[in-house]
Amino acid sequence: MTNIAVFGANGTIGSAIVREALDRGHTVTAVVRDPAKVTERHANLSVTTGDVLDTQSVTAAAKGHDVLVSAVGGGDGPGHVATIKPAAIALTEALRTLGGQALRLITVGGAGSLxxxxxxxxxxxxxxxxxxxxxxxxxxxxxxYYRTVTDVDWTSISPAAMIEPGTRTGGYRTALDDLVIDGDGNSTISVEDYAVALLDEIERPAHHRQRFAVGY
Structure with a gap:
């Protein structure tokens, strides 16, 4: 059992990560601005208030955990886009405070740079x-920015070009910096299988200080 803290736990991807982690028997702390918005209920789930842009807040939320997951993205509007890199900086600085390599950081990345x-x-x-x-x-x-960081154990996971809620099949393929495309030229993955890939990386670490991509 791994103790996992998830920032952005009430978003579409974040909530899927929380459910997948709980289904696998892990202990999860959902770190959100408004705990009332977290509707998931589970004996292994706790909810706390935190600000991903505040290093002290991230440090407090991360204490006592093995893995910190950031599902903070820009899908909620223009105001959220500007938080993506500052969040990366705050998360990294918090982990440095806690000892860098002692705690893993897994971040939900984007497909644009693939x-x-x-x-x-x-x-x-x-x-x-x-x-x-x-x-x-x-x-x-x-x-x-993450690629300049050598003293924190980070991993960024880029989805396929199209990611949306769907079916959990448990299957996916991976690449490093290339878009994962199927035989018909499509690049897709369900939110549920993206969460599977992320939890697989937590349970079987394979991409230390790397970005990798997932898709069907």
């Missing part, structure tokens, strides 16, 4: 909705 078969990056594709580009580049900026 390579496509033509050698470009996802965010270079024509016709992307305007609202997506700032989110993609903010995740890219956060990843660039």
């Amino acid at each position: 390579r496509t078969p033509d050698g470009k990056q996802v965010w270079d594709a024509p016709g992307l909705p305007d609202f997506l580009l700032p989110i993609m580049h903010s995740h890219g900026d956060a990843l660039d």
